[in-house]
Amino acid sequence: MAFKMSVQKYAGRISEVEIGTGEKALKLGGENVMPFYSFDGDCGNTPKMGVEILDVFPENWIEELKNLYKDVAQNSVEWAKFVEKEMKPDFICIKFVGADPNGLNRSAEECAQIAKDVVExxxxxxxxSGCGNFEKDAKVFEKVAAAVDGKNCLxxxxxxxxxxxxxxAAGLAYPHKVGAESSVDINLAKQLNVLLNQLGVKEENIVMNVGCSAVGYGYEYVATTLDRIRLAAFGQNDKTLQMPIMAPVSSEAWSVKESVADVEDAPEWGCKEERGITMEISTASSMIVGGANAVILRHPKSLETMKKFVCELA
Structure with a gap:
């Protein structure tokens, strides 16, 4: 008897969100099947890889990472240009850690000027990306959204x-895309999408950040949340969850002890840089096969490996 492969058809589809302008603009989402299930349907746009830069020198990064960018990291514009030319990611993420009220407390106007210089x-x-202080981020994003008007940023x-x-600011006053960040919970993710939609932000202008953790650090909660979100979006045709997902892998992978512990303290673990790269790749690949449409990375080797990974699976 001939083998007949079972095909799972879904009613739902992830919305397609475009970021950027011109030839380098990218599209996220568009799929109507689980990740890389091309035998079931349309996989949409291939997952995208971004690289993180900061608005300040990365003092808290490990020495090996700082050395990679030491010639450009004092200036965000030069850093962005270096990443674009030498690493060739799909997008760049600038994180305004300098705006943190508990740190440099850089003003929203300063951040806006930096963002404008970078994007131009x-x-x-x-x-x-902001500093994580929701009050300051709101002020920063308002000024930055105006400064980068017309550039279709996320x-x-x-x-x-x-x-x-x-x-x-980002979704109504200026034509940008809005990321909806929740804490590894399908109900919280859905609720925030609904609130943004009620505010007037259209579904096709929303990208979800449903939470991320380094593998081995509660990642099973992330994995099950991704599964539940995607199965609800596809199987139940839940339009409040049919948005692409972007995962900030870099900040999670490079903050755990396996990535930051010195060789002298844990000689049996081997090279610190290699540990960090492995953690970043492991986390990013897990997020991608779990349903993320884009990940944010730090190390060039992680970016190179993830590009090959997606190319082989897509």
């Missing part, structure tokens, strides 16, 4: 405490 000197799409991300300010 690169062709790649730009993702704007603001990563709006949270429940500031979604009105971020959504109004």
């Amino acid at each position: 000197n690169i062709e790649l799409p730009l993702v704007i 603001f990563l991300a709006a949270v429940e405490e500031n979604y009105k300010a971020v959504g109004a």
